[in-house]
Amino acid sequence: MNNTANNSKRIPLWAQAYFLLTLAVLAFGFHKAMTAPTEATMGNLYRVFFYHFPHTILSFVFPYLNCAASFLYLFWRSRNPARARAADAFALASAELTVLYASVGLATGMLWGRAAWGIWWAWDARLTTYLLLWLLYVSYLLLRRFSGDDPGSSNTAVLSAALAVFAAIDIPICYMSIRWWRTQHPSPVFGGGADSGIDPVFFPAVLWNMAAWLLWGAFILGLRYALERRRQRAHSDLSLHTISTPQESL
Amino acid sequence: MIYLGHVLAHLRKDLRLEWRSKDFLNGMLFFTLLVLVVFAIAFDPTSYPAIARQISGGLLWVALLFASMTALNQSWSRELRNNVLDAHRLSPAPASAFFVGKAIANFLFVTFVEIVLSLVFVLFYNLHPLGDTWLLLLILPLGTWALVSNGTFFSALSLRTRNRELMLPIVLFPISIPALLAMILATTAVLTGDSSPALWIKVLITYDIVFTIASVLLFDTILNAD
Numbered sequence: 001m002n003n004t005a006n007n008s009k010r011i012p013l014w015a016q017a018y019f020l021l022t023l024a025v026l027a028f029g030f031h032k033a034m035t036a037p038t039e040a041t042m043g044n045l046y047r048v049f050f051y052h053f054p055h056t057i058l059s060f061v062f063p064y065l066n067c068a069a070s071f072l073y074l075f076w077r078s079r080n081p082a083r084a085r086a087a088d089a090f091a092l093a094s095a096e097l098t099v100l101y102a103s104v105g106l107a108t109g110m111l112w113g114r115a116a117w118g119i120w121w122a123w124d125a126r127l128t129t130y131l132l133l134w135l136l137y138v139s140y141l142l143l144r145r146f147s148g149d150d151p152g153s154s155n156t157a158v159l160s161a162a163l164a165v166f167a168a169i170d171i172p173i174c175y176m177s178i179r180w181w182r183t184q185h186p187s188p189v190f191g192g193g194a195d196s197g198i199d200p201v202f203f204p205a206v207l208w209n210m211a212a213w214l215l216w217g218a219f220i221l222g223l224r225y226a227l228e229r230r231r232q233r234a235h236s237d238l239s240l241h242t243i244s245t246p247q248e249s250l
Numbered sequence: 251m252i253y254l255g256h257v258l259a260h261l262r263k264d265l266r267l268e269w270r271s272k273d274f275l276n277g278m279l280f281f282t283l284l285v286l287v288v289f290a291i292a293f294d295p296t297s298y299p300a301i302a303r304q305i306s307g308g309l310l311w312v313a314l315l316f317a318s319m320t321a322l323n324q325s326w327s328r329e330l331r332n333n334v335l336d337a338h339r340l341s342p343a344p345a346s347a348f349f350v351g352k353a354i355a356n357f358l359f360v361t362f363v364e365i366v367l368s369l370v371f372v373l374f375y376n377l378h379p380l381g382d383t384w385l386l387l388l389i390l391p392l393g394t395w396a397l398v399s400n401g402t403f404f405s406a407l408s409l410r411t412r413n414r415e416l417m418l419p420i421v422l423f424p425i426s427i428p429a430l431l432a433m434i435l436a437t438t439a440v441l442t443g444d445s446s447p448a449l450w451i452k453v454l455i456t457y458d459i460v461f462t463i464a465s466v467l468l469f470d471t472i473l474n475a476d
Binding site: 074135136139143146147155158161165166167169170177181 | 435
């Protein structure tokens with residue numbers, strides 16, 4: 001992924017090939033999802049599951065990448081600033097991916113809930129935890145937006161890395177406390193969930209869509225990372241330029 | 251203990267500042283009183299004592315949360331006057347002592363408001379708790395510390411952001427949800443006497459320990475962010 005960070009304006013060949021492969025797998029996943037046998041109770045509405053499942057699973061993977069990148073940032077900050085900036089770009093990219101995938105997961109989940117339970121939303125353990133995950137990373141992105149005068153200052157990186165560490169600590173505590181909360185008051189609508197086992201006939205569609213959205217997520221992550229690296233480079237070039245030319249205002 | 255000496259020096263300074271101005275206490279007390287009145291108009295607690303018991307725990311903490319938000323926003327901007335914060339950053343004293351001192355000071359302010367507020371609650375909302383009321387002596391300080399230690403940390407964090415007044419609730423609320431859940435459910439359990447608050451007290455203790463350690467460890471990084 002670092003190869004995209006060179007100074008050339010061209011997109012490297014392997015990235016183009018990867019993009020085409022992702023599109024092909026996405027198309028094949030779509031084909032599999034649409035041609036899978038119609039489900040007995042929900043009819044065609046159940047097909048949203050093929051999109052809901054990969055997005056939800058993957059939106060639990062990106063926060064870990066974000067947390068790891070934030071730790072690396074804090075570790076490298078004084079030891080290796082260049083590498084720390086790369087870690088920060090990766091943390092930003094993975095946080096945005098978390099919010100994106102969790103938003104799609106929430107939206108498709110609500111469609112699914114409306115079809116399966118008759119209501120858009122239930123304050124049950126899983127949904128609440130998931131909403132909180134979304135809230136945490138939206139607040140992370142807002143902090144990045146609001147901190148510092150320019151979006152790439154080291155100020156932003158430090159503050160958001162600290163928040164990312166807090167968020168990562170918060171997720172397990174949150175998960176456990178909400179589970180206890182909801183086991184005390186069991187929710188009547190829960191129990192018809194999709195995870196109570198699926199028929200093997202749906203496996204190809206599930207797995208192909210999983211692969212497709214994983215490839216797509218990795219692609220967007222790489223793209224966003226490369227973009228952020230470019231922005232960082234443009235910013236440091238500008239600062240160097242400002243320092244080398246005599247001006248009083250920065 | 252040199253570290254303890256630093257903490258106490260910071261604490262003394264904050265208490266003295268507050269003693270001379272009384273900005274936080276007056277502001278928070280009146281603010282929470284207003285919130286209580288607004289909630290009473292919305293829910294009419296005296297006519298429905300059972301409902302009052304159900305919702306009072308939540309209302310108490312929501313009122314305190316909003317009140318402490320106003321005070322916490324001010325607690326670090328106080329240090330910005332005359333560049334006092336930069337002087338602190340240059341001083342050889344450990345940064346975390348600065349944080350702990352301020353967190354304890356804020357804890358004392360919010361606790362004071364809380365004591366007054368609880369009495370007002372019992373009077374205005376005609377509350378008759380059905381559980382073990384003495385457990386509130388444990389729940390209230392634990393919940394307050396959870397709010398205040400995280401709040402002090404995040405207000406130091408939002409000090410460097412553009413619209414810091416707005417930034418504090420935006421970052422503090424999502425992080426504090428487990429603590430809020432635990433303190434509200436524990437208080438409601440005591441007031442209604444329906445269930446045991448033991449589990450939620452344990453959650454609060456865990457939350458306090460984990461996040462106090464995280465704040466103390468990360469505070470140096472936050473203070474010297476740029």
